Amino acid sequence: MLLTIAQLTSLDVPGVSRMGAIPASMERLFQRGSGEGVRIDIRQDVVHIDLHLVLKKDFNIRDVSRQVQHDVARAVSEMVGMQVGRVNIHIEDIDYSQEPEQSQPAED
Numbered sequence: 001m002l003l004t005i006a007q008l009t010s011l012d013v014p015g016v017s018r019m020g021a022i023p024a025s026m027e028r029l030f031q032r033g034s035g036e037g038v039r040i041d042i043r044q045d046v047v048h049i050d051l052h053l054v055l056k057k058d059f060n061i062r063d064v065s066r067q068v069q070h071d072v073a074r075a076v077s078e079m080v081g082m083q084v085g086r087v088n089i090h091i092e093d094i095d096y097s098q099e100p101e102q103s104q105p106a107e108d
Contacts, residue, residue, distance in 0.1 A: 002047065002076060006038045009075040010051055013068045015059030020052035020092030046085040047076055054093045065089040 010016055019037025039050040049072060055064055073084040 002040050002049075002080065002082075003038050005075050005079055006040070006049055006051060006072050007036065009072045010037070010053060010068050013064060013071055015056050015064035016068065017054045017056045017095035020054045020090070022050075022052050042082075043085075046083050047080075048085045048088075049076070050088045050090060052090045052092050054095050055091060057094055057096050061091055065091070 007019055010019065022037065022039055037052045039052075041048045041050075051068060051072065053068065055061060068089055069087040072087050076082060076084050
């Protein structure tokens, strides 16, 4: 449930294109609490979240990251009632595949 809340809340923030891939490691292969673009660690009833994101072009990385941190922490706190220790944002890529503006034909 925490994974889903973190994913959906992140994707709802303007500027987030999609969840990114979590870099592979041997530790992650055997670890529970990981989902597409989200890693969650719970220690002493405090949630620590790592989010791997792909952002849309033309958005301020710092502003989008701060908004995601705020929104995810609030959503987890309100929906599950757990204390959030940290929300780390990892920008994995920028999505430049959005539709380019229509180019005007050159005048002769």
